[in-house]
Amino acid sequence: MELISQVLVLEPTSQVLGKQPIVPFAILLVIILVIPIMFERLRLPELVGLIFSGLVLGPSGWNLFQSDSLMINLLSDIGLIYLLFVAGLEVDLEKFRRQKSRAFGFASLTFIVPLIMGTLVGLILGYGWNTSILIGSLFTSYTLLAYPIISRLGVVNNEAVTVTIGAKIFTDIGAVLILGVCVGITHAGAFSFAKLLTLSGWLIIYSVAVVTGFDWAGKEFFKRSGDDEGNKFLFVLLSVFLAAVGAQLIGVEKIVGAFLAGLAVNEAVGEGPVKEKVVFIGSVLFIPIFFVDLGLLIDLPAFVNNLDTLKLTLLIIVGLIASKLIAALLTKLVYRYRWQETLTIWSLSLPQVGTTLAATLVGYRAGLLPLEVLHSVIALMVVTSTLGPLITSRIAVGLNSLPEEDPAPPLLDQNAPETDSAFTIVVPVYNPHTELHLIEMAALLARQSQGKIIPLAIATAAAQMDAPQLEASLQRSEQLLTKATTHSRVLGVVAEPMLRIDDAFAQGISRAARERKANLIVMGWGKRTGLRARLFGNVIDGVLWASHCPVAVTRLVESPKKIQRILVPVENLTAPILQPVQFAQMLAEANQSHITVLNVCDRRTSSSKIAWRRSHLSLMVSNLALANAPEIQIIAHENVAQAILQAARLYDLVVLPFIRNRTSPGGLAISDVTTQLARQLTCSIVMLGEPQRTQTTNLVMSNPVTSITSAV
Known part of the structure; x- marks a missing residue:
C-alpha cells in the first residue's frame, strides 16, 4: 500500500486527470460557473474569460487539460454544433421581412467588402486562394452584442438598426456556405471547377431539402404534439444532429447542417418554453466547453514571441474594422442615412464572435488555417467584442425611432373607450409582511382608474391532488387571500380574489393575468443574489418575461x-x-x-x-x-x-x-x-x-448561464 501511495504521489497530475474523466469534467463545471462571474465583475466579456481559462489550464499554462482529450473534444463538438444551431434559431425573421430590401442591400455590402478585404489579406500573407477566401469569409458575419444597448436606448425600431439586424441572416448564411465549400474542396483533394460545381450542387440540394423539409416536419410535429414539451424538445435536438450528419454525408462541414437546421425550425419553435429549454441546455454546458477548448489550442509563447503572428493579428484587426467601416459608408451613400445612423451600423456590425470563431476552429481542424490565424482571430474577437458595444453606447444615444412607426400605446389610458371589463390589476400575494403595501398601491391605482384588483395566490401543484403538501399550500393561500380581500374592502375598491393551482409561480401569475385580461400586475420585490436565482432566474424574471401586460415591481x-x-x-x-x-x-x-x-x-x-x-x-x-x-x-x-x-x-x-x-x-x-x-x-x-413586443436576435452576457448565448 505504501508503494502504491508513493507511485500515485510521483505520478504527474495531468496523467491522473487523464485517467479519471470525472475530475476534468468537474473542473469544467467550476470554470463555467465561476469564471464568467469574475469577468463580469471586471466588466470584461465573459467569453474572453472562458477562453483565458482554457489557456491557463492547457498546454501553455498548468497543463491540466490536453487539446486531444476525447471527452473534451466530444463535448466541444456538441457545443460547436449547438452554437451554429442557435445562431440559425435566433435569427429574427420578422425584422428581416420588415426591411428585407434594404437589409439585403446592406448585407451585400457588409459581406462583399469584408470578403474582398480578408481575401486580399490572405493573399498578401502568401496563403493560397482557398485559405485566403476562407479568411475573407471570417470577416463577413457579425454578432449583435450591442442589441441590449440599443434596446435600452429605445432605438430598436430605427430603420438603420432594423436593417443591420435583418442583414445578419444573409451574412451568416453566406459565411457558413463559403466555409462548407472551402472545407469540402480541401477534403476532395486537388481543386477543380468540376469538383466545385459538384459540391455546390449537392450543397444547394441539401440546403433546400433541410430548410423546407425540416420546416414542414417541425410545424406538423408541433401541431400534433399538443403540450408535450418533452417530445418537442427531442424533435428539435434530433433535427440538429440529423442535419449535421447529412452535411457530413455530402462532404460538407457539420456546422453548416446545424445552422440550416436552426433556420428550418425557427418558425416552428417560435418563442416559448421549448426554445428556452433548447437554448438553455447548450448555453449552460456545451457552448462554454467549446470556448474553453478553444483556449486549449492557444500556444501563448508562439503568439507572443512570433513577430509575424503579431503583424498578422494587426493586419486582420485593421482590415476587419476598415472593411466594415467602408461597407457602412457605402450604405450611407445608397440609402442616405445620417452620420449617426452610419456609425451605429458600423459599430453593430463590428463584433466577431459566434460564427467567426466556429468557422475559424473548423478551418483550423481541417488544415486550411494555420495556428497563427487562429490566434489572430481570437485576438480579433477580444478587440471587436469590446470596441463595438462601446462605440454603440456612445453613438446610438441620439437616434430616433422610425417616424412611420406607431408609438407604443399608453400604459394606463383612462380616456380610452370603455371595454367589456373594468381596468384590472392583478396583485400576487405571498409574503404577509409586504402584502398590505402592495394592496394599498393597487387600490390607489384602481380607484383612480375606476377599476378593480384581483389578489392572486398560487398553490404549487403536486402529483396527487390530495397530497398533504398541496393541502397545506391551499390553506396558506386562502388565508393570504382572505387578508388581502379585507384590506381591499377597507380601502374602498372592488376585490375579486383568485386561487390558482399551478406548477410554477411565474407561469401561474402570467397565465392568470392573461385569463382575467389584466391591465397591470403589481408585484413585490424579489432577491436576485441567490445561486438559484442567478442560474434559473426568479419569479419576477419569469413574470416580466412572459406577461402580456405591464408589470410594476415595487419595493415600498x-x-x-x-x-x-x-x-x-x-x-x-x-x-x-x-x-x-x-x-x-x-x-x-x-x-x-x-x-x-x-x-x-x-x-x-x-x-x-x-x-x-x-x-x-x-x-x-x-x-x-x-x-x-x-x-x-x-x-x-x-x-x-x-x-x-x-x-x-x-x-x-x-x-x-x-x-x-x-x-x-x-x-x-x-x-x-x-x-x-x-x-x-x-x-x-x-x-x-x-x-x-420584440425579440432579440442576440443575447447579452449577464451571468454564468447567459454568457454564452450572446455569442450566437
Whole structure:
C-alpha cells in the first residue's frame, strides 16, 4: 500500500486527470460557473474569460487539460454544433421581412467588402486562394452584442438598426456556405471547377431539402404534439444532429447542417418554453466547453514571441474594422442615412464572435488555417467584442425611432373607450409582511382608474391532488387571500380574489393575468443574489418575461398613501419613457403628489442642447394630456447613476423604466444605471416593465448561464 501511495504521489497530475474523466469534467463545471462571474465583475466579456481559462489550464499554462482529450473534444463538438444551431434559431425573421430590401442591400455590402478585404489579406500573407477566401469569409458575419444597448436606448425600431439586424441572416448564411465549400474542396483533394460545381450542387440540394423539409416536419410535429414539451424538445435536438450528419454525408462541414437546421425550425419553435429549454441546455454546458477548448489550442509563447503572428493579428484587426467601416459608408451613400445612423451600423456590425470563431476552429481542424490565424482571430474577437458595444453606447444615444412607426400605446389610458371589463390589476400575494403595501398601491391605482384588483395566490401543484403538501399550500393561500380581500374592502375598491393551482409561480401569475385580461400586475420585490436565482432566474424574471401586460415591481419602504414626491428618471428621450411618467401621474393624482421628470446629460453638453432636451421632453410629456404637468429637470453630470441618487434624496418614490430584453432562461437584461440605482436607493422604488413586443436576435452576457448565448 505504501508503494502504491508513493507511485500515485510521483505520478504527474495531468496523467491522473487523464485517467479519471470525472475530475476534468468537474473542473469544467467550476470554470463555467465561476469564471464568467469574475469577468463580469471586471466588466470584461465573459467569453474572453472562458477562453483565458482554457489557456491557463492547457498546454501553455498548468497543463491540466490536453487539446486531444476525447471527452473534451466530444463535448466541444456538441457545443460547436449547438452554437451554429442557435445562431440559425435566433435569427429574427420578422425584422428581416420588415426591411428585407434594404437589409439585403446592406448585407451585400457588409459581406462583399469584408470578403474582398480578408481575401486580399490572405493573399498578401502568401496563403493560397482557398485559405485566403476562407479568411475573407471570417470577416463577413457579425454578432449583435450591442442589441441590449440599443434596446435600452429605445432605438430598436430605427430603420438603420432594423436593417443591420435583418442583414445578419444573409451574412451568416453566406459565411457558413463559403466555409462548407472551402472545407469540402480541401477534403476532395486537388481543386477543380468540376469538383466545385459538384459540391455546390449537392450543397444547394441539401440546403433546400433541410430548410423546407425540416420546416414542414417541425410545424406538423408541433401541431400534433399538443403540450408535450418533452417530445418537442427531442424533435428539435434530433433535427440538429440529423442535419449535421447529412452535411457530413455530402462532404460538407457539420456546422453548416446545424445552422440550416436552426433556420428550418425557427418558425416552428417560435418563442416559448421549448426554445428556452433548447437554448438553455447548450448555453449552460456545451457552448462554454467549446470556448474553453478553444483556449486549449492557444500556444501563448508562439503568439507572443512570433513577430509575424503579431503583424498578422494587426493586419486582420485593421482590415476587419476598415472593411466594415467602408461597407457602412457605402450604405450611407445608397440609402442616405445620417452620420449617426452610419456609425451605429458600423459599430453593430463590428463584433466577431459566434460564427467567426466556429468557422475559424473548423478551418483550423481541417488544415486550411494555420495556428497563427487562429490566434489572430481570437485576438480579433477580444478587440471587436469590446470596441463595438462601446462605440454603440456612445453613438446610438441620439437616434430616433422610425417616424412611420406607431408609438407604443399608453400604459394606463383612462380616456380610452370603455371595454367589456373594468381596468384590472392583478396583485400576487405571498409574503404577509409586504402584502398590505402592495394592496394599498393597487387600490390607489384602481380607484383612480375606476377599476378593480384581483389578489392572486398560487398553490404549487403536486402529483396527487390530495397530497398533504398541496393541502397545506391551499390553506396558506386562502388565508393570504382572505387578508388581502379585507384590506381591499377597507380601502374602498372592488376585490375579486383568485386561487390558482399551478406548477410554477411565474407561469401561474402570467397565465392568470392573461385569463382575467389584466391591465397591470403589481408585484413585490424579489432577491436576485441567490445561486438559484442567478442560474434559473426568479419569479419576477419569469413574470416580466412572459406577461402580456405591464408589470410594476415595487419595493415600498412605507405606505403608498404617504408618497408625496415622485421622481421619474429617463435615460433617453424616446417613447418608452411615457409609460413610467403616466404610471407616476396616476399615483400622484390619487395622493395629490408632485412629479419630477429627470434627464441626465453629459457634463460637456452645451446650454443650447440642454434647452433643446428640456423643450423636447416637455413636448413628449405634454402629449400625454396629463391633468397636472410634471416638472422637467435636466442635470449635467458625468455619472448618470450618481446624479439620480443625489436627486432622489428629496423624493419618496423613484419610478424606473425596465426594458424587458431576455438574456436567456436565466434572467433579463437590466441597464447598469438601473442596477446601481436599485442597489443604492433608500426610498421606495417601482420598476415598470413593458410588455414584450420584440425579440432579440442576440443575447447579452449577464451571468454564468447567459454568457454564452450572446455569442450566437
